[in-house]
Amino acid sequence: MLRDSLIDIQVRAMPDQLVQALESAIVFGELPAGTHVVEEEVAERYRVSRSPVREALRRLERDGMLVRDERRGVRVAPISARDLDEIYMCRIPLEGLAAAQAAAMHNPDVIPRLNVCLNDLERCFKSGDIKGYFIANVAFTDLVHNAAANSTLASLLEGIGKRALRYRYFAYSTAPDLVTASVEGSREIVDMISDRNQTGAKKVTEKLIERSWKTIRNLIDA
CATH class of the missing domain: 1.20.120.530 (GntR ligand-binding domain-like)
Structure with missing residues (x-):
């Protein structure tokens, strides 16, 4: 389920791979609670189009790892x-x-x-x-x-x-x-x-x- 390191990850197209990469970044604190997650930045980081990024972010919202706010956008869910x-x-x-x-x-x-x-x-x-x-x-x-x-x-x-x-x-x-x-x-x-x-x-x-x-x-x- 989780990856040991994200350093060399190169996600090309599949939302599943992108979800795993972002999930690992969140779990291991590379994306701390409260961090804003911007579609364009994620697409650039993992060298993918914005379409799989949107799908990955939706799935991570569903899993409770991301939250969406109309004013603040998408961010990593707080620990509470x-x-x-x-x-x-x-x-x-x-x-x-x-x-x-x-x-x-x-x-x-x-x-x-x-x-x-x-x-x-x-x-x-x-x-x-x-x-x-x-x-x-x-x-x-x-x-x-x-x-x-x-x-x-x-x-x-x-x-x-x-x-x-x-x-x-x-x-x-x-x-x-x-x-x-x-x-x-x-x-x-x-x-x-x-x-x-x-x-x-x-x-x-x-x-x-x-x-x-x-x-x-x-x-x-x-």
Whole structure:
């Protein structure tokens, strides 16, 4: 979903690629909250016409990453306690349900892939690579969603997940204790899914995300 670096990105035509590039710039703080996003500047930066830029901006508005004001134009959406609360009130039960469903489905192909992601998480954690850790964590979460094998749930989580990305990266980049808890929690989630422990997978997932919510809330309020 996310790109590791935007330095060498050359987007030619496809709105999907442009959305990914701008999404990454917003999540990783290259386009901070409140930044004005001008069609002409984006088109020039990525060497595309304005048509795919307009489409990309519309999609990012829909995903809650951009806001449009008649007087101020398009800008990166602010980070706020209210937005955080609305996202996480929905995200916690849905992520818990996805983890429980993944345990119930117990697809044998999923466990090795989760372990690969877990190894990536631990490697990035040990090396202090926060951006790499975040990208691996998003991949881990997406795998759990896919393992739940519920298209309606996946669709709901995709929308909420995009809105949560900035808050998740903000938390990992400013609260080291949360990264430690995330590594430990991810190990537990893999164990619970492996053991077909639906209740345990749900509980660990919800507890981990609730802790993240509280941590981010404290950082925003500080």
